[in-house]
Amino acid sequence: MPGRVPRPRRYRCGVKRPTTRGLIVVALAFAVLDVVLYLLGPKTTGWAGAAAHLTINLVVDASLCLLARYPVGVALLAVAGALTMLGSDLFAPGLLVPEDALTMRSAPTATPAIVANIGLLLDRRRALILTGMLMVLAARPWAPSWEITPTGLLNTALPLAIVLYLDARKQLVRSLRDRAERAEREQHLLAEQARAQERRRLAAEMHDVVTHRLSLIVLHAGALGVTTTDAAVRTAVEEIRLAGTQALDELRDLVGVLREGGAEPGAGARGAGSAAAADPAVLVAESRAVGIPVDLVTEGDPGSLSPTVTRTAYRVVQEALTNVRKHAPGARVRVGLRYGAEGVRIEVANTTSERPPDPVLAGRGSGAGLPGLRQRVELIGGSLAAGPVAGAGGYRLDAILPAYVPTAESKDQDDPGGRGR
Structure with missing residues (x-):
């Protein structure tokens, strides 16, 4: 037919x-x-x-x-x-x-x-x-x-x-x-482009200004440590120099994340040392030394994490313990770290405080600690939630971080021979 x-x-x-x-x-x-x-x-x-x-x-x-x-x-x-x-x-x-x-x-x-x-x-x-x-x-x-x-x-x-x-x-x-979907996609691309430009601008500012100033502090501290004869001053100067060195490593790493793989050459080598030093057990020991009972529970191998994630996990625990010292004196704290192939989960929970917080210490904060920490966690593809514990009282912070962040530093760690190219 x-x-x-x-x-x-x-x-x-x-x-x-x-x-x-x-x-x-x-x-x-x-x-x-x-x-x-x-x-x-x-x-x-x-x-x-x-x-x-x-x-x-x-x-x-x-x-x-x-x-x-x-x-x-x-x-x-x-x-x-x-x-x-x-x-x-x-x-x-x-x-x-x-x-x-x-x-x-x-x-x-x-x-x-x-x-x-x-x-x-x-x-x-x-x-x-x-x-x-x-x-x-x-x-x-x-x-x-x-x-x-x-x-x-x-x-x-x-x-x-x-x-x-x-x-x-x-x-x-x-x-x-x-047409509407195309306009929405174009608007999204424009917003992404604007965010990328802002991130590059911030990376340039951090590299040119903050890194320069911290480098001067580290150099002056090193020079003072060589010239002084007072043991107490030498110890304090060395702590300042180490803190400044760690801050430089973290700044360079963060600049690499902001530039989306544009970290400066050699950041991988510096990041490795910083990652090794960023051990949450050190923070737990410091809190115990000032009278805060902290229990640390670690599961898995932290060696599978990239240096960027290791330092971010360190900062999460650091911010949580700092907030306990400020706002919940006398509270008991439990820090849980579970490492796996896909990343790390961080749980920091504290009981209710036994006495009122020191108004001077509590008032020194700017209120931007947790928001800034959340932005840092989300910047590497993780998530962070924090809030009071219903019923039992106290406070709880829960963060999930990926195991790997594709920055220049991570590439250098994965391919050491690539640094020479």
Whole structure:
């Protein structure tokens, strides 16, 4: 049969192909309608028999089952039926069409369903040609009549117009949605670009200003340690120098993260030493030394973490213990570190304080410790949650950090030979 449509084809407006079950239901509905009209209306009176008009309509109704696969063939069959009915009505009244028919006298009853579906299944040119043929036969423009012409137009031109309108409307909605999504993506890219520029600016400021000042402090402390003869001063100076060196390592590492892999050469070597020194057990020992009971529970091997993550974990524990010293004097603290292949989970929980906090010590904070720590954790792809413990009292901090952060430092640690390239 001509005009076969491939099975994977879809409606132009984006609606899926009609199922065979749905087409059978439509065909049965039109068949029932034709039978009811045959029983209630006048019959044909020619030699073809009383059911000639019903037979033509039932044949066209049955062809609806093949409409999705053969839209052109079904439409041409409807055109052939319309030509037969028109010829009978003009030249042999009552032979194939009753003289006072209750339906269109020169088009099958199922014509609206056929027109609507070919408007969806076929390209616009072929749909207009086939619909135009059915419209001319059904409306008879060469002999306009208030009884025939409006009915023919309503059953042919109107279904196609509705289908084309819905198709155009869906295409417009899809186009507007695509435009909105494209604008949203562009806005997101612009925001990402602005954030990247701001991060590069901050990295440059930190490298050019803060790192320079810290380097001067470390140099002056080293010089003072060499020239002084006082043991206490030498010890204090050495602590200042070590603290300044660690701060330089962390700044260089953070600059590398902000630049997204643009850390300066040699940062890997410095980071390794800093990572080795960033042991949370040191912080626990310091807190115990000032009278805070701290229990440390460690699970897993911390050696699988990159230096960036190791120092971030160190800062999380440091900030948590600092807050305990400030705001919960006398509280008991539990520090849990669980290392795994995917990263590390840090849990720091303290009980309620046994005495009021020192107003001078508690008032020295700026309130930006936890927000800044959360930003630092999120910067390397982790998460941090902190808040009071419901029911039991006290406070709890929970952080999850990845095992690896792709910065220049991490690359140097993974590929030591790459530093020479």
